[in-house]
Amino acid sequence: MNRTIKKVAVLGSGVMGSRIACHFANIGVQVLLLDIVPRELTADEQAKGLTLEAPAVRNRIVNSSLQAAVASNPSPLYRKADATRIKTGNFDDNLKDIASCDWAIEVVVERLDIKQSLYEKVEKVRKPGTLITSNTSGIPIHLLAEGRSDDFKKNFCGTHFFNPPRYLKLLEVIPTPETDPAVVDFLMHYGDLYLGKTTVLAKDTQGFIANRVGVFAMLDVMQNMQKLGLTVEEVDKLTGPVIGHAKSATLRTSDVVGLDTTINVTNGLAQGLPNDEAKEVFQLPDFVQKMGENKWLGDKTGQGFYKKVKGEGGKSEIYALDLATMEYKPSQKVKFPTLESTKLIEKLSDRYKVLVGGKDKAGEFYRKMFAGLFAYVSNRIPEITDALYKIDDALRAGFGWEQGPFETWDALGVQKGLELAKAEGKTVAPWVEEMLAAGNSTFYKVSEQGAKQFYDPESKSYQAIPGVENFIILENLRSAGKVLWKNSGASVIDLGDGILNVEFHSKMNAMGSDVIQGLMKGVDMAEQGYEGLVVGNDAPNFSAGANLGLVYMFALEQDYDELNLMIRQFQQAMMRMRYSSIPVVGAPHGLSLGGGCELNLHCDRVVAAAETYMGLVEFGVGLIPGGGGTKEMTLRTAAKYEEGEPEFNLLRNTYMTISTAKVSTSAAEAFDLGFMRRGDEVAVNSNRVIAQAKAAALELASAGYTQPTQKTNIKVHGTGALAMFLTGVHAMREGNYISDHDVKIANKLAYVMTGGDLSYPTEVSEQYLLDLEREAFLSLCGERKTLERIQSILTTGKPLRN
Secondary structure, X not given: OOOOOOEEEXXXXXXXXXXXHHHHHHXXXXXXXXXXXXXXXXXXXXXXXXXXXXHHHHOHHHHHHHHHHHHOOOOOOOOHHHHHHEEEEEXXXXXXXXHHOOEEEEOOOXXXXXXXXXXXXXXXXXXXXXXEEEOOOOOOHHHHOOOOOHHHHHOEXXXXXXXXXXXXXXXXXXXXXXXXXXXXXXXXXXXXXXXXXXXXXXXOOOOOOHHHHHHHHHHHHHXXXXXXXXXXXXXXXXXXXXXXXXXXXXXXXXXXXXXXXXXXXXXXXXXXXXXXXXXXXXXXXXXXXXXXXXXXXXXXXXXXXXXXXXXXXXXXXXXXXXXXXXXXXXXXXXXXXXXXXOOOOOOHHHHHHHHHXXXXXXXXXXXXXXXXXXXXXXXXXXXXXXXXXXXXXXXHHHHOOOOOHHHHHHHHOHHHHHHHHHHOOXXXXXXXXXXHHOOOOOOEEEOOOOXXXXXXXXXXXXXXXXXXXXXXXXXXXXXXXXXXXXXXXXXXXXXXXXXXXXXXXXXXXXXXXXXXXXXXXXXXXXXXXXXXXXXXXXXXXXXXXXXXXXXXXXXXXXXXXXXXXXXXXXXXXXXXXXXXXXXXXXXXXXXXXXXXXXXXXOOXXXXXXXOEEEEOOHHHHOOXXXXXXXXXXXXXXXXXXXXXXXXXXXXXXXXXXXXXXXXXXXXXHHHHOOOOOOOOEEEOOHHHHHHHHHHHHHHHHHOOOOOOOOOXXXXXXXXXXXXXXXXXXXXXXXXXXXXXXXXXXXXXXXXXXXXXXXXXXXXXXXXXXXXXXXXXXXXHHOOHHHHHHHHHXXXXXXXXXX
């Protein structure tokens, strides 16, 4: 369909509406955000002599909502300045402006009569063909469009975003029988490519897909908690990262979302699902009803399953609700033998068999939980969707699960999961046993070409998952035998079309000697008959930085020769990438810190996921960037000198970025901080990053990429600039803003960035700056305070201020 979305109207500015507006602004779309006109003046407005006709009053609700959204943390915006793309107004004065919009998204209160009344007004002012969608999570989509014109119905659909819209990737698209199929195709494509969403086509059933299954899973956990006498803390320990779910797990997540939301959604599902085989699960437990009556709704009321209390000395302590007494008590640490036995199992898929095999209460809990989940999702096909992969997509993108229910079942073994369900008295849908009887032992498989396929119960065959041809999924390529070389920390994978990929698989993708070896091997192989190289992975984060454990070990033993060799090899690897004969493209996402940032600084091009948090954070552990990061940022700053801005100002800005360990809150902000530059790209959908990076490498190669030469003309300012920095650092120390150790680090950084002992501005080479950088790094490794900071990071995950 030939549609272009230039301007969107968001009708309703509550928590969801204002944040949906912000996300459209993130991707460059103009937004009209509207809400109701207040009926009464506030005391402040009365004191100012305003009337209900004053524009500031008429737009008070929408403006307050937008301001609250912009000020919230985490921010719904890639950049604060993106908010300028949002124009506010109200339904009485500005509804007519919808005529200039290409898409109107309704996000008002969950009442059918209110929504239908608004649609009646919208239809009078919209232009024919304008998309109209609803973000409802509980009202059947087909009821919303009743009474509207054929053109309205043709262009009407449900588009269910999840909160917060910037960060949760799920967008459920729910058509009615009257929705034009071309509209559905457009929304599926637009949500994926432009909004960065995992777009899932859902049937118009109660709760759609994600909430139907996700809320069932949450309530089933609560009921199993009661049956087994588990505590709040125990349940959250059992249902968190150990099974690939969010750190907030089940009950803490309810506190964050709001127990009132849980209650409302559950009641809606209970009323709308009289024939559900597990309808008893949707009956709220007594303790949830009691919490609702007490207004113990979670973070919004200060207490829910948990609450913060002031302990001795005013220090905050976390208390948890005792469900037996309905009183709060100090939160207790949780230990189960079953959990202890999984501590050394890195791969999520390998943990499930150990968890369900546990002989303690934890094992019993997991057997009940997985049995209930597997049976429930099997019976939702074809009720809520015809394709099982959509359930997995929805739970991963909407609830943050690392693996969806069917993927989890596959990892445990389909036959094993079936036996588990039967042992717990659960009824699995007949099609699962039919699948197994036909010799099909998994829900998913990978073709020889590396394409993931799913089992389709209707055709009784494996089908290609549509849309994934736009993605490159490294796991599928590994399964298809595309790994050309591998060591303990990295792999070289053939992406096809003459492009190789270096993937990290160390813990947190930290960059140690094995990863450096992989990078060098990748460049060597690519130069021998390939077109280019991508550095990317499909782990949760690109790289948390260099292997601090190795740095700490060498520094503690005062083995400076080994430390010097390690840093030199890191620098050489970065320069090898930068000055290879083939284009190298970085594909960062998530955390790209320290060495991970330095790697991308040395790529010919960067294709970053929109949610990329990039920064040189070495200052926080008592060091300066030592893998070429200080050199590269100094070089990039010097390249801007000809643009006319005062040189010292540019250098000071870069110095402050490094010395304050600034991390971008998005890829957009990485441009502002100088970590990304003109020509680099952003992929809003993180699933597209490696495919887009491959395309960038091919583009560079086909444009006639030639091997660059190292720069020898980098302008540095010598002792004049150094004196300026030293004076500023001294003033910061005098004001007690930084510690004595911070002074040492800051002065070392200034020394490198200004070129060291040079009495006047001079042009130097990259190698000159690399040598200064390495010397400064090594000298700081010998500082006791630096070792204390590194030890703190390694043991607690938090830097020590000293």
